[in-house]
Amino acid sequence: MAHLSLYRKYRPATFDKIVRQEHVVRVLTNQIERGEVGHAYLFTGPRGTGKTSVARIFARAVNCEHPVGGSPCGECSVCRALAQNSLDIVEIDAASNNGVNEMRDLREKVQYPPVSGRYKVYIIDEVHMLTDSAFNALLKTLEEPPAHAIFILATTEPHKIPATILSRCMRLDFKLIPEEDLEKHLAGILDELGRPYEREAVAAIARAGAGSDRDMLSIAEMCLAYGDKLTYQGVTSVLGSADFTTNLALAEAVLSGDLSAALSAAEGALSSGKSAGVLLKDLLELLNQIAVAKMCANAEKLLALPEEFYREVERVAKKSDGRAVLRATEIFSAAESELRFASSPRISLETAVLRAAMPRTDTDPDALILRISALEKQLSALSAGAPVQSAPAAASALETASAPEREEDELPPLPEPPPFDDAPPWEDAAPVPPPAPKAAPRPAPLPKAMPADRTAQAPFAQPEEPPTSPGGGGDSPEALFGLFLRKLRKLPKSGVAYALCRDLVPGREGDTLVLTTDVRTVCDTLNSERHRPLMQEVFAQIGVTQFEVRFAGAPRAEEKDGIQQLREDFPGYPIDIKR
Numbered sequence: 001m002a003h004l005s006l007y008r009k010y011r012p013a014t015f016d017k018i019v020r021q022e023h024v025v026r027v028l029t030n031q032i033e034r035g036e037v038g039h040a041y042l043f044t045g046p047r048g049t050g051k052t053s054v055a056r057i058f059a060r061a062v063n064c065e066h067p068v069g070g071s072p073c074g075e076c077s078v079c080r081a082l083a084q085n086s087l088d089i090v091e092i093d094a095a096s097n098n099g100v101n102e103m104r105d106l107r108e109k110v111q112y113p114p115v116s117g118r119y120k121v122y123i124i125d126e127v128h129m130l131t132d133s134a135f136n137a138l139l140k141t142l143e144e145p146p147a148h149a150i151f152i153l154a155t156t157e158p159h160k161i162p163a164t165i166l167s168r169c170m171r172l173d174f175k176l177i178p179e180e181d182l183e184k185h186l187a188g189i190l191d192e193l194g195r196p197y198e199r200e201a202v203a204a205i206a207r208a209g210a211g212s213d214r215d216m217l218s219i220a221e222m223c224l225a226y227g228d229k230l231t232y233q234g235v236t237s238v239l240g241s242a243d244f245t246t247n248l249a250l251a252e253a254v255l256s257g258d259l260s261a262a263l264s265a266a267e268g269a270l271s272s273g274k275s276a277g278v279l280l281k282d283l284l285e286l287l288n289q290i291a292v293a294k295m296c297a298n299a300e301k302l303l304a305l306p307e308e309f310y311r312e313v314e315r316v317a318k319k320s321d322g323r324a325v326l327r328a329t330e331i332f333s334a335a336e337s338e339l340r341f342a343s344s345p346r347i348s349l350e351t352a353v354l355r356a357a358m359p360r361t362d363t364d365p366d367a368l369i370l371r372i373s374a375l376e377k378q379l380s381a382l383s384a385g386a387p388v389q390s391a392p393a394a395a396s397a398l399e400t401a402s403a404p405e406r407e408e409d410e411l412p413p414l415p416e417p418p419p420f421d422d423a424p425p426w427e428d429a430a431p432v433p434p435p436a437p438k439a440a441p442r443p444a445p446l447p448k449a450m451p452a453d454r455t456a457q458a459p460f461a462q463p464e465e466p467p468t469s470p471g472g473g474g475d476s477p478e479a480l481f482g483l484f485l486r487k488l489r490k491l492p493k494s495g496v497a498y499a500l501c502r503d504l505v506p507g508r509e510g511d512t513l514v515l516t517t518d519v520r521t522v523c524d525t526l527n528s529e530r531h532r533p534l535m536q537e538v539f540a541q542i543g544v545t546q547f548e549v550r551f552a553g554a555p556r557a558e559e560k561d562g563i564q565q566l567r568e569d570f571p572g573y574p575i576d577i578k579r
Ligand SMILES: [Zn+2]
Pocket: 063, 064, 065, 066, 067, 072, 073, 074, 075, 076, 077, 078, 079
């Protein structure tokens, strides 16, 4: 018995069996039902998304005597004749027949009327491969097609099609197929075949299909040949990424900055015969899984890993810093795309592993931010009275940073600031939230999140900023100001005020909350009629009645008049004021 590939065997015969491309199917079935079929179509989209399958169904449907829901009935005499063998549906692979002679031949033969049905349908696959003169010959046919001719041009690269051709075609874009749909399709086929499978195995194959039904089915076929039951283990060994444990050890070592462990894990993977390219791919996928496990509430379902693998991924995700994951991902994906130009893939791989594992020798901004945030954590630990760590802590801080004290990452994210907008807040129709009772409840402590938050956005704004007013607690100026910022950010049209307030340094003088800035414009703007009332209102909501925005250089109490200030700011310049 001749072997028939899964993809061929399960090639859809009707439109309802097409996976995912509902938008295309709807257009075509509507046209068939209304009898308003065009003469030229262009099907574009990634490989394996169903372009040829849809073209074949369409070619039969336009000829069918009694189409069912736009699909060929499969029973009428025409359907049966077309199923046998047909001169009326002509498929041309432009990749192998790209010359002007083929197109001239087509131009001649298209004139003969169809044998069994109403239409002669030409399906030209990979049409972008035609030569210029072949395109010209095709164009002549498209310009004056016989009434019985329909052309379906299919391509993965529509930008290579001349505009003269494009303008004569109805273009339909095929989309990549979501993993979920691929999964469903594969599970349906396996059920039909009566082959047992693990859900994780099907998910892994769907993922490897990367949006292409054809690719997925050919991978599935290899996996089915591997064993009677489709298992995750079997699938990963077929896909060449068997060594989950080795890969995880490597990722874990990289993320925790353990250089020697990282290098020896990479060494181990390479000496087991894995190529640098495959290893990088595996690492990237694993880092992605770690990121998902870190960020997504429903990660377990999203990843669909076997239980014990997921627990491991989750463990590494928990102890790793999110920024380190992102940074490692960037380094490895850059390395992967440079790999094909590299004279020694092995050295490229090891360099990437080194770079990703030792951020402290690296001067790119992400590495610096990692170092700063590690230092900051130490600083706040110090000001909270924690025992002093070893002196060259800057370096070792990195290791500890990725370990236990991670509350701030677990805090719920602040809402996005409103878009910048210069209109004053009162112009907005949204009602102002009612003021809280005077004796406002103490805000939930908003601990070290604020400094870290600010650092992440402007790492070098105020590097010498001292930890103001130690002791903390719900009453600390930082906590109050943090709460103020969060409330302010939620107000409509508070973008400008928020941006100006964000870098203020909170402190306390008696009963007054003092906010200092070293930018005079910021100070003046916030004290103006434009912003002060808004600040007042938001502060009132959290029970702060006395606050002051100060320019760091000049305490407000002794503020000089403007001219005096100018003279001080520019000593040695003659300042002459004309009144
Ligand atoms: Zn029919």
